[in-house]
Amino acid sequence: SWRGGNSSAFAEHLHRVGGFDERFTYGFxxxxxxxxxxxxxxxxxxxxxxxxxxxxxxxxxxxxTDQLAxxxxxxxxxxxxxxxxxxxxxxxxx
Numbered sequence: 655s656w657r658g659g660n661s662s663a664f665a666e667h668l669h670r671v672g673g674f675d676e677r678f679t680y681g682f683x684x685x686x687x688x689x690x691x692x693x694x695x696x697x698x699x700x701x702x703x704x705x706x707x708x709x710x711x712x713x714x715x716x717x718x719t720d721q722l723a724x725x726x727x728x729x730x731x732x733x734x735x736x737x738x739x740x741x742x743x744x745x746x747x748x
Contacts (some may be wrong), residue, residue, distance in 0.1 A: 655687020656698055660707055667696045675732070681722040682729040686705035686740075689729075693738035 664739060671690040674683055688698065732740070 655699065656684050656691065659708040660705075661688070661698070663691060663696070663698075667691060667694075668695055669744055669747055670696075671738060672740040675728075675740040675742045677723050677728060677742050679718075679721045680725075686729045687733055689733055690738050691700050693736060 664673070668687075668691075671687070673692050675686055678686065691698070
């Protein structure tokens with residue numbers, strides 16, 4: 655799964671799919687990116703419980719229920735359309 659704040663990918667692959675869709679605010683932006691990577695033939699590899707991670711808990715004042723609902727709808731729309739590249743992110747390299 656590409657959900658979560660500790661994912662990585664090769665720059666070439668991120669450019670191929672347009673990177674993050676900049677229409678998203680907090681929430682579902684990583685899932686959308688992961689879905690487009692998978693739709694373009696790039697499959698992730700989980701290192702959960704094997705790669706050390708230390709996360710400091712913190713307040714999340716930027717999380718808003720209305721934004722999460724809008725992002726969920728945008729994610730579902732993009733997924734239903736079968737997008738492998740966003741037009742709202744990185745521009746193709748020339």
